[in-house]
Amino acid sequence: MCTLCVIGNASNDCYAHLVPPHTRVNMADVARRAGVSMATASRALSNHPHVAAETRARVLAAAEQLSYVISPEASRLAGGATDRVAVVVPHIARWFFATLLEGLESVLREADLDVLLYHVGDEADRRDFFQRLPARRKVDAVVVLGMPVRDGERARLELMGVHIVAAGGQVENYPYVSIDDAAAGRQAVDHLIFLGHRRIGMIAAVDPAEPGWPANPGRTRAYEQALADAGLPADPALAVTVPWGGLPGADAMSRLLGLREPPTAVYAHSDEVAFGAIRTLRRAGLRIPGDMSIVGIDDHPMAELAELTTVAQPVRDQGVLAGRVVLALLAGEPTAGGVTVPTRLVIRGSTAPPRR
Amino acid sequence: MCTLCVIGNASNDCYAHLVPPHTRVNMADVARRAGVSMATASRALSNHPHVAAETRARVLAAAEQLSYVISPEASRLAGGATDRVAVVVPHIARWFFATLLEGLESVLREADLDVLLYHVGDEADRRDFFQRLPARRKVDAVVVLGMPVRDGERARLELMGVHIVAAGGQVENYPYVSIDDAAAGRQAVDHLIFLGHRRIGMIAAVDPAEPGWPANPGRTRAYEQALADAGLPADPALAVTVPWGGLPGADAMSRLLGLREPPTAVYAHSDEVAFGAIRTLRRAGLRIPGDMSIVGIDDHPMAELAELTTVAQPVRDQGVLAGRVVLALLAGEPTAGGVTVPTRLVIRGSTAPPRR
DNA sequence: CTGAAATCCGCAAACGGTTCCAAGCCCATC
DNA sequence: GATGGGCTTGGAACCGTTTGCGGATTTCAG
Incomplete structure (x- = not known):
């Protein structure tokens, strides 16, 4: 059954209940409907402890009924996390990077983190990215995929003040995952x-x-x-x-x-x-x-x-592992400095002893 | 020369002047330094008209000196755009989609729009994406890459209340770009x-x-x-x-x-x-x-x-064109309903007349 | 030189949450 | 039966911009 549904529609394709975007409902509306203060509504919605189970349920129900979605901007502004992570890749369309990205995205998505994609290809891109730091203030972490980072660039990156993870590359200054x-x-x-x-x-x-x-x-x-x-x-x-x-x-x-x-x-x-x-x-x-x-x-x-x-x-796995590292970092858990994943020889038809 | 540099460092690798993240400067600081009100600072920084050129210059200078970066959250909250667009793809790692994405990203990036990547692969992903609408309230537009969209799903998408563009696929309900x-x-x-x-x-x-x-x-x-x-x-x-x-x-x-x-x-x-x-x-x-x-x-x-x-x-081009359509839509310009790009036969060595 | 129109600029009210602080409540303990 | 402490909850102060409105200043024709 549709999880947002007010009217108990049994179909999964129930689209009837969602309010049009101009009818923006905010947390105050939810709080009012649930008969609690905004403070409590906020705590209930963001899974804080110290909220009576019954109250929490009431708030959640109200939110559902109004099909309320939190405003990420306001949330962030008031002190929350951005729930976004920047992914920096030198090539989007190459199999290796795209696959890495796919693995990474899957775990980030699962954790409800949004992925901001930054393509940093040639030298001009690099200069722009590390100078302007377009991701600054926009993300909780940045993942650098398969790309070396120069010392000066590292300095810039660190100025963003967020976690940094490297995957599939030759960076060992940050938590990384790659092959040997x-x-x-x-x-x-x-x-x-x-x-x-x-x-x-x-x-x-x-x-x-x-x-x-x-x-x-x-x-x-x-x-x-x-x-x-x-x-x-x-x-x-x-x-x-x-x-x-x-x-x-x-x-x-x-x-x-x-x-x-x-x-x-x-x-x-x-x-x-x-x-x-x-x-x-x-x-x-x-x-x-x-x-x-x-x-x-x-x-x-x-x-x-x-x-x-x-x-x-294991390319996709490297992305997945990098994602897990990001999650751990964000959760404040300690992480190993780096992970090296194994490679293995796959023998097919293109090799044989030399003809004598 | 480094564009952010206060001390006139001639090198492009000047990293010295950027303040650490904990020293967050906000627009009030900039305004103060420029000797204007926040309102004026805001207008100057966001390129509004009705700001004296000299004043604007002073504000910009102050912002540079403090290496100020606007808070996207606050900006958005106060009524601005998110400057973000969601890109929905069914497969990240396949050449076709990744290339489309690359083209798209390049023009979006150039326009200083951030790209939020959403991988919507199997049926479960679809359900989740269209039901929860995780991109809701987060973007100014969504681009659907090479993916059919069902009627019910379209209805949901439209509830986001943002522009929708399709590329490389078989969707003709929105502005689209694809081949025949x-x-x-x-x-x-x-x-x-x-x-x-x-x-x-x-x-x-x-x-x-x-x-x-x-x-x-x-x-x-x-x-x-x-x-x-x-x-x-x-x-x-x-x-x-x-x-x-x-x-x-x-x-x-x-x-x-x-x-x-x-x-x-x-x-x-x-x-x-x-x-x-x-x-x-x-x-x-x-x-x-x-x-x-x-x-x-x-x-x-x-x-x-x-x-x-x-x-x-022309795969990459389709992405680029889709990006241009997004830009036009965001700028409020009218756009053609759809663009069909040409294909052409490339004859190589795998075809020849049948052996008789 | 004067008055009106055009520009500039500042005040302050949103925008939608989070969280500190304190107050209210219930219950167990002495 | 009073006291202390732990949960819950509400009040209210931000977070950092944008923008409508009105006042101040400049510009320019008459």
């Missing part, structure tokens, strides 16, 4: 080494919107380290860095194929980049994994369709 | 027919979160109509409907291949579904387009990498 990039990279490269590859290429990706920044350091270091640990020579020509994306990935693979002595396997920093690489191989008439093995990171949904071996990371 | 699905479908199917295919399959997709709803009617009708117009027989076995997604797409193609007389070409309602179909074909050892042509709709970024022929729709 170095470990993930090792899983990928070690797999290739285990298969017997000795000449392994790497396609590293940098954010096209932030060309100045280095590619993911953990994933890069993992490659170098794995090679070193296996006693394999490090050939700088085998490591190519391109902007993030499928097409650049395709280019990168072209460069690798143009080498006098191309690799027999390639480790890509991300699945999307790997997909591009695959296209180049297919166009070149090369077989995967026969002529070339390739492994990515992420386990993008398309990886399964492309039969791509990859290192899976 | 029927036309897009025709472009895809007509292309196959033009190539000489006479036995054409269709993979229609329904939202897995809303299994009760039909697949996109425009795209379905386009298929039937195109066949009819070309004088081709309509074989019901050739039209299979599956939940949206790559894996279901793969299943669908399996079913099509299991037919006594399989099609020579397949029209998929969306690229993602087509990708799944492609995997099945590849696993079956069939060649594309040699043994089977396939065309999708969307021009997903991956389509280029998969060499998929598809009907491109």
Whole structure:
């Protein structure tokens, strides 16, 4: 049955009772109807202790009957929380960030917190965001998704005076949740080494919107380290860095194929980049994994369709965990400094021992 | 130079002057410093007319020096707008919706409007959203992205008393921006027919979160109509409907291949579904387009990498246009009832004349 | 130089809640 | 049977802006 319904309508699609917006009812109306003071009404509605159960019920009933909704502005102004959290993302449309966001939103929504979305893409956006702090005074917490934050920017952020949480990124100054990039990279490269590859290429990706920044350091270091640990020579020509994306990935693979002595396997920093690489191989008439093995990171949904071996990371979960951290912070509970979620190698059809 | 800077710091990375959050300055402080009343300060800050230029400048200067930020709550409470718009999406992480959102966010952000994100996925979410109207009293407008809205739900939405805009979907009751699905479908199917295919399959997709709803009617009708117009027989076995997604797409193609007389070409309602179909074909050892042509709709970024022929729709643009409509509505300008953006066939390597 | 019109500006009343403080009440304890 | 203490409840002071209204000042034609 419709929870707001006055007339006991049994249908869930009861829309009859809701008053039109110009008939704004406020807490005073509710209080009057319940025969209590506003103070009591306020306490009853916001679940404060020290309100007689019977009184609370009466207030709640009155509120329902009037289909009263609290004014968030007034509430906040008078000292309450905003019940809003800002989410800052460098890319909205990329699978990784969108999925992170989806997980985060779900737990925030469940806790009745509103999500304010801030897209901070290129350098201009950053400057604007951290300088103007458009979220200032508007939120109880801010979550930074998959995005490095510079020292100066951190200083600004902190001036907002709210909780800060990081997820899916390389920020460790705040409570964070992310994977261990170095470990993930090792899983990928070690797999290739285990298969017997000795000449392994790497396609590293940098954010096209932030060309100045280095590619993911953990994933890069993992490659170098794995090679070193296996006693394999490090050939700088085998490591190519391109902007993030499928097409650049395709280019990168072209460069690798143009080498006098191309690799027999390639480790890509991300699945999307790997997909591009695959296209180049297919166009070149090369077989995967026969002529070339390739492994990515992420386990993008398309990886399964492309039969791509990859290192899976629980993206949505990271968002969910970040949301829980926010909730804990808001509740004043102590939280662990950071959470690292595990990754795992998913072997599909794109990797095999090198042809001898 | 830093726009907030009091001390004339030439660097853009000047963070020194911002006061910590506990030193909250309010408009009274600004007014005092500028030597005017709060009323004048308010008018100056919100760009009202009838404020002497010199006075305004003085107020603005005072505000800068104190690094004052207006309290949105108080402002709203006293009668201003919320400067927030709710965006309702059925899926956050899918490319189509995320891209729409990205476009929308960019123009809203530019207009200094905040974006409140509401994920309304399955039936339970819908019920909750439309019943509780969690966005009520919180926004100046709501944008519904790529999502049908039932009549009863519309009634609820309208009770919010704010502007409503639809984008990327099949809603025509509000100002909307979308493609012509029927036309897009025709472009895809007509292309196959033009190539000489006479036995054409269709993979229609329904939202897995809303299994009760039909697949996109425009795209379905386009298929039937195109066949009819070309004088081709309509074989019901050739039209299979599956939940949206790559894996279901793969299943669908399996079913099509299991037919006594399989099609020579397949029209998929969306690229993602087509990708799944492609995997099945590849696993079956069939060649594309040699043994089977396939065309999708969307021009997903991956389509280029998969060499998929598809009907491109300007997704981001639809979001941008929807944002402009919101702005116009908020400004009180009259707006056209709806905008239909064009689609175009992008021929890649997945289609060719049937083998004879 | 004068008077009216056009601008500017300040006062104070909302806007819709939250919460401190104190008063009223009931009940158990001494 | 009085006293003390714990729940409940109401009164009222904010929270930080916007804005209608009226007074003050400037502008400009006559």
